[in-house]
Amino acid sequence: MTPSPSSPIFERGDHVELGRHLFERLGGRDGVVYEDGAFRCIDESGRWQIVDRYCVERMVHDYAGRLCWTTSRDGQATTTPIRLSAAGVSGIVRIAAVMATRAP
Numbered sequence: 001m002t003p004s005p006s007s008p009i010f011e012r013g014d015h016v017e018l019g020r021h022l023f024e025r026l027g028g029r030d031g032v033v034y035e036d037g038a039f040r041c042i043d044e045s046g047r048w049q050i051v052d053r054y055c056v057e058r059m060v061h062d063y064a065g066r067l068c069w070t071t072s073r074d075g076q077a078t079t080t081p082i083r084l085s086a087a088g089v090s091g092i093v094r095i096a097a098v099m100a101t102r103a104p
Contacts, residue, residue, distance in 0.1 A: 013068025013082045019095025022059060026051065026096065034100035056096075060089045 010017055026032040027041045032051075034040070039051040067079040084092075 008066075009079055010066065010068040010082065013066075013080075015088065015091045015095055018060070018063050018082075018092045020099065021063075022056070022092060022096040023099040025059060026056070026100070032100045033102055034097040035102070039097070039100060053093075056093055057089055060084070060092045063092070 008021075010021070023032065026039060032039055032041045033048070038053070039056055040048045041051050043049045061084070063082050064084045065081045068082055070078060070080045072078045
């Protein structure tokens, strides 16, 4: 698999790195907020819209099979595909939600 610019090779491939990437995909600091149990993103007209939870989870599904750096048995840097479970998907969404939560 040759990664495209939209398919980066992740440094660690852990939940925190993927949660940060999801947060940025949703709009980052200026384009997404998490409140009252839902993500809200700014749409094309500049209004805040609720993003369906399942839509966010499907965005995480895109990370399955993406590449992350690892070290092979002989000590060489190589890549390996990211593997996700249902719990991993939920954890990544939760990390993105924490990043998108505004402090009171």
